[in-house]
Amino acid sequence: MGQKGRVHSVESMGTLDGPGIRFVIFLQGCPLRCVYCHNPDTWSVSGGRIEDADFLVERIISFKPYMDASGGGVTLSGGEPTLQPDFAAHIMKKCKDAGINTALDTGGYCKRNAFEKILPYTDLVLFDIKHLDPKVHMELTGKDNRLILENLKFIDSLGKKIWIRHVLLPGFTDDVTHLKKLGEFLKSLNSLELVELLPYHKLGIHKWEALGLKYPLKDVKPPSREILERARAILREMGLNVI
Numbered sequence: 001m002g003q004k005g006r007v008h009s010v011e012s013m014g015t016l017d018g019p020g021i022r023f024v025i026f027l028q029g030c031p032l033r034c035v036y037c038h039n040p041d042t043w044s045v046s047g048g049r050i051e052d053a054d055f056l057v058e059r060i061i062s063f064k065p066y067m068d069a070s071g072g073g074v075t076l077s078g079g080e081p082t083l084q085p086d087f088a089a090h091i092m093k094k095c096k097d098a099g100i101n102t103a104l105d106t107g108g109y110c111k112r113n114a115f116e117k118i119l120p121y122t123d124l125v126l127f128d129i130k131h132l133d134p135k136v137h138m139e140l141t142g143k144d145n146r147l148i149l150e151n152l153k154f155i156d157s158l159g160k161k162i163w164i165r166h167v168l169l170p171g172f173t174d175d176v177t178h179l180k181k182l183g184e185f186l187k188s189l190n191s192l193e194l195v196e197l198l199p200y201h202k203l204g205i206h207k208w209e210a211l212g213l214k215y216p217l218k219d220v221k222p223p224s225r226e227i228l229e230r231a232r233a234i235l236r237e238m239g240l241n242v243i
């Protein structure tokens with residue numbers, strides 16, 4: 001019996017989740033409930049379709065020429081890929097064996113042993129920080145952030161390359177005090193390569209509606225270009241590499 005797991009969708013030529021052209025696998029299931037989530041259809045652990053890991057790896061390998069030419073690779077995203085650690089580790093190991101660069105896109109809310117299984121075969125971790133303040137984090141995601149920050153420090157202690165992703169959400173994460181605190185925290189990481197400041201957008205609203213869910217941020221507008229650039233400048237002035 002091969003290793004099987006639940007997959008929401010795949011994107012064979014992704015350019016948003018790590019360097020170069022990437023084969024992105026969005027795994028099904030997420031423990032967080034972010035108020036700005038644009039993929040609430042990935043939340044349920046019993047949704048998606050069941051896929052065979054070796055079959056997926058064969059498909060990934062068929063795109064290797066594009067990956068090699070662009071400095072890309074494979075990215076496991078979600079949902080939350082660490083919810084299926086054996087499936088994720090199997091795919092990553094087979095990809096590494098085939099000489100493919102591997103990235104893990106995670107919100108970090110999982111037991112440490114999930115990371116222990118996947119990280120030996122992971123070149124880059126794309127780690128989402130929603131908020132440093134536990135109360136605001138709870139408000140934004142429905143969960144405490146202690147485990148997430150502990151996991152981030154653990155990954156950093158292993159010397160794994162890290163890209164931090166942070167959503168700039170007006171009224172929650174765009175104020176100077178928050179950004180400076182975030183910058184100080186990020187500067188304490190040894191393996192941080194890049195910070196991606198992502199503007200909040202409303203592209204997933206229709207999915208909330210289709211699932212019969214009330215979208216909590218109906219009245220919040222995406223940040224203006226000026227606010228986004230000001231936020232990036234604050235972090236850059238602190239010596240961080242921000243895009």
Ligand code: SF4
Pocket residue numbers: 030031032033034036037038039040042078079080107
């Ligand atoms: S971690 Fe990602 S998939 Fe999960 S709820 Fe948050 S935004 Fe959605």
